[in-house]
Amino acid sequence: QSNLTVADNPKEVHDLTIEFNKLLNELNENIKRDRQFISDASHELRTPIAGIKGNVKLIQRRAAEHPEVIPESLKYIETESDKMQRLIESLLALSKVDKVELEFKEVPILAIINETVDLMRQQVTQPIKVEGITTSNVVTNVNNLQQILVTLIDNAQKYSPKNSTITVQQVETANAIIITIADQGLGISDEDKAHIFDRFYRGKEARDTKIEGTGLGLAITSRMAKLIYANLEVTDNTPQGTKFMLLLPKHISEKF
């Protein structure tokens, strides 16, 4: 009955057609993005596999006469296998981000930050300084928030010298807590800044300095931030290094 009424009304048919086309376009965009993702992921995995196979062949052909090739080839195989393992773990993490149902609860932000920083102090060589005291609670998903902080602190240590300092600062506004993670490292060029949240993107400095990475950390992080209605931005740290800013709403109705 109601369908007939809709079909009888040209204005509603017109509106429905527009709505339908919009959904179809979105679906097409998603399919295109997924295809691109599978193609990029396959490409990233192909490179280490080719390296491993090449070195296995080298050992098979030459090890009998030249046993000195063995240790170097094995080392190469180990490095490339580690790379593949990291990549697969990151790919799995990325595929899971959207699937889990997020539980939001009210938590004291200061305790979460302190707990995460204490955890990271065991893994990071640089000292981590915590600045600013907030007494507020936020309504958020704790796991996502902690994962975001872990990745940003981990990146800060990866891309800055061992004798420099990482600073985690919190500032409170009426509706949000702003958490900044600042380092005194390589910094990020403006050109790279535009792409670092893209999947598989690695900055020029990161590639040139041979710092290991998959280019997936910030893609996962920015997706996690969106899901808790937080805004993640990157700026320069003065006088040197990089600063990531996470704008975290105190209540989940506040979207940015």
Ligand code: ADP
């Ligand atoms: P990965 O670190 O595995 O390359 P990410 O997605 O975590 O991947 O980061 C993407 C790129 O952003 C890095 O390759 C690097 O160029 C840049 N980057 C991220 N964090 C920092 C930082 N704290 N300092 C300098 N560059 C950074």
